Amino acid sequence: MNESPLQPRSASVRRPRLVWILAAIIVVHGGVRLWLITHNEVIAQDGTYYLQMAKQWSTDPKGAMKDYVVHPGYPVAVVSALWLMTGDSHSTDLDQWSRAGQAVSLAAGILTVAGVWVFAGMVFGDWRIAFLAAMLFGLGRKFAALGAEVLSDSLMLCFAMWALVAALAAAGRLRHKSWGMTGWAAAVGVLGGCAYLVRPEGLVVLPAAILLWAVVKLVRRGRWSIMLSAAAVAVLAALVCVLPYMLTVGGLTAKWKMTEFGVGGAGPVVGTDPSAGHETVYPVESSVAVRLVGRFFEAQQPILASLTCVYILLLAVSRLGKRTESLRGAVPPPGLAGGLLIVVCWVLIAPLIALRYRATGAMSHRYLMLPAAMMAGFAPAALVSLVRLGGSVLERKGPSRFTRFLLPGAVVVLSVILLVHTLRPLHTKQVFAKNAGLWLAERIQPEDALLTDQFYVMYYSQARKGLFLEENSVRNRLARNPELTRLKLLQNILERGGDRPFRFVAMTGRETDATTEKTASLLEGLGFVRVAAFPCISARGAKAKRTIHVYQKKPTKGSDRIPTTFPPDPL
DSSP states (O other): OOOOTTSOOSSSSOHHHHHHHHHHHHHHHHHHHHHHHHTOOSOOHHHHHHHHHHHHHTTOHHHHHHHOSSOSHHHHHHHHHHHHHHSOSSOOOHHHHHHHHHHHHHHHHHHHHHHHHHHHHHHHSOHHHHHHHHHHHHTOHHHHHHTTSSOSHHHHHHHHHHHHHHHHHHHHHHHTTOTTHHHHHHHHHHHHHHHHHHOGGGGGHHHHHHHHHHHHHHHHTOOHHHHHHHHHHHHHHHHHHHHHHHHHHTSSSOOOOOOOOSSSTTSOOOBOOTTTTOOSOOOOSSOHHHHHHHHHHHHHOHHHHHHHHHHHHHHHHHTSOGGGHHHHTTSOOOOHHHHHHHHHHHHHHHHHHHHHHHHHSOOOGGGGHHHHHHTTTHHHHHHHHHHHHHHHHHHHTSOOTTHHHHHHHHHHHHHHHHHHHHOSOSSGGGHHHHHHHHHHHTTOOTTOEEEESOHHHHHHHTOSEEEEOOHHHHHHHHHHOTTOOHHHHHHHHHHTOTTSOEEEEEEEEOTTOHHHHHHHHHHHHTTEEEEEEEEEEOTTSSOEEEEEEEEEESOOTTOOOOOTTOSOOOO
16 A cells, blocks of 8 residues: 555655755755845945944954943954955945844755754654755745844844754653763753853853753653753753853843933943843833734744644644544654753743833834744644545545645745745835935045934944933833923933034934924034935835935035935835
């Protein structure tokens, strides 16, 4: 009797074939990310902050770790990539720095896809599910975008996923009571330490691995001496990686810096930290659980996350009792170690995200990307389960040739949907801010100070002095002082410039907005003249949704007014 095409087959795929299939998947995902890179005119706002740290690192590594709140792993990788690409780690070309950051994310994203493939294969013991996990999750919009962005997430995911792979391999050695576990434990420590040096949440993989090994020891009756030795090796390996950074910043991680400005205090703070201004507890708009689930759906892609929920439901129902025994054969279960590792990571990560949300009001899909990658195999497992159930229904009515095409057809349709959704340029609505910054870069002098509410303007202008009005910080100040308005706050900042008066002001508004006109009147009264306007043109018409108005203090004869229709956004 021939094996049904709907039955699992994990060992029947030969290793050379595995390598070729994985290589094809990597080529597809690499092409998707290269397309996003070549069609992306503006990097992510947080990326500008990483590049600023990378520039300082190239000349002052110790100062960069002390002056910036982010961990140094990604900026160090960017500096290294820039040196490999250009032979110069001190370039002043912003585009070269951006390409170096994107190259790091691209390489890390591809390696993460391979890590997802190995991890899913180890969790389910079915390489078909592993391939589908790598293919489908890699085509997700948010994950694919990280591989084309100047952001640290892709590099952290790469280290973390391979650390989790090493943790599962170590657990396998522990079950066989092999001292070879210590080698895998050392890999967990090094990779987990590197993940932490990129982003602080990367260190979660180390305690998760140790907890996994402890449970495996209790369940499988391994040797305590091997388990404890492996845990000690992992911790020591991680400390070797992270201790220099901890000693430099004087703690587990750098403290978040605050930006004080407005009424009271010692005047406006000159700086360009996009994370500044988080100085009070934000009101929580929705429950943490609802926001957490929503961000997970965003990270894994809504269709894949829905399939993940379907798989969890099918798995739970299939384990209810004898009445659902027929369902068990259709639902591929995760292995004990893999399933336990996923649960442990969720238990460690979810409270950290919730606490940060309570403190700052921020919860990005990027914080949930590691759990989403770990559960990448759940969506294809749901597809396999549904196809088996559907095939069994068709076979009851008689032999059908269509059953063998159900799974490939579903995968092709889903891949096309994901690909169409993913192949959209990133940050197209921020090109106008970049153009304003580039325009200022040609005119601003080293001694000129810039005030702006757009961080892209601050970055691309390369202003050495200035103040970035971070939106959350502005709202924070207004919430604490009901009598204060945005206009009054702006006036206070401009009037208290002291010995460093602002030469340029670039504020976002609308062409017909009353607040914009009031701002213009205020600035004109303080000796500023509007010299340029950069609109964000809508793709559906010529109407400008937002416009950056640039003002100059006592403009010189060479400061020509720029038409408001220049330059248009490529939408």
